[in-house]
Amino acid sequence: MDDDLPAVLQRCRRVGEIWESSTEKCRERVMNKSIKFGTTVGLALLFAVVGLAGSGAPLRTEVIDDCERFSIGNWWIAGTEMSVETSPELVREGKGSLKIVYPVDLKQRKWIGPTKHSVNMKKPKQIIFWVRPEESTYIAPQLIDSDGTQLGMDVADLKPGKWNLVIIKVEDMGMSKKGKDGVFSDLKRLTFAVHAAKGFAESRDYIYYFDNIVMLTDK
Numbered sequence: 001m002d003d004d005l006p007a008v009l010q011r012c013r014r015v016g017e018i019w020e021s022s023t024e025k026c027r028e029r030v031m032n033k034s035i036k037f038g039t040t041v042g043l044a045l046l047f048a049v050v051g052l053a054g055s056g057a058p059l060r061t062e063v064i065d066d067c068e069r070f071s072i073g074n075w076w077i078a079g080t081e082m083s084v085e086t087s088p089e090l091v092r093e094g095k096g097s098l099k100i101v102y103p104v105d106l107k108q109r110k111w112i113g114p115t116k117h118s119v120n121m122k123k124p125k126q127i128i129f130w131v132r133p134e135e136s137t138y139i140a141p142q143l144i145d146s147d148g149t150q151l152g153m154d155v156a157d158l159k160p161g162k163w164n165l166v167i168i169k170v171e172d173m174g175m176s177k178k179g180k181d182g183v184f185s186d187l188k189r190l191t192f193a194v195h196a197a198k199g200f201a202e203s204r205d206y207i208y209y210f211d212n213i214v215m216l217t218d219k
């Protein structure tokens with residue numbers, strides 16, 4: 001990853017208990033159905049509600065990582081100090097979550113984060129995931145396609161020590177690398193990144209948990 005901050009990173013904003021890239025239809029549909037988050041309502045039900053494109057056409061739900069088991073096999077880490085593991089400690093759905101320890105060093109102002117590779121999803125429309133930063137408030141999902149086009153999104157003001165649901169439309173994300181064609185066409189790799197310049201007070205390890213990482217795609 002580049003050491004410099006990308007020039008264009010859109011920022012996700014908080015709407016009630018949900019962090020979204022826009023306040024559009026998906027949230028309206030959710031609220032119209034009176035679904036309460038933070039309860040035992042499963043993600044399957046959520047997707048049944050939000051899994052609609054603007055035109056009303058249904059989207060397909062594809063699981064990037066359910067964080068249950070063996071999912072760490074497809075995560076690359078840069079540097080030996082970072083750790084990624086499936087964890088039963090704190091779980092949002094099922095029996096496992098993804099536990100990532102980010103060694104934030106304020107002197108090294110660069111992006112750090114593990115990358116899930118070999119995802120291979122066509123026509124990605126929305127990424128949805130649960131994240132629980134234990135003592136911080138920031139995460140940046142970064143999506144890379146097969147020719148190197150990269151999109152990113154700032155998700156700030158997360159609630160530490162709680163599960164935060166993040167819903168991001170791919171079309172709302174900022175392009176930080178053009179790749180060969182300047183078009184984000186498919187999801188090849190996913191990085192959950194942090195940067196020392198993004199609100200970290202001191203140099204030390206920061207623990208994050210992730211769960212049920214999915215993509216809604218065009219059928």
Ligand SMILES: [Ca+2]
Nearest residue numbers: 147149183184
């Ligand atoms: Ca591309």
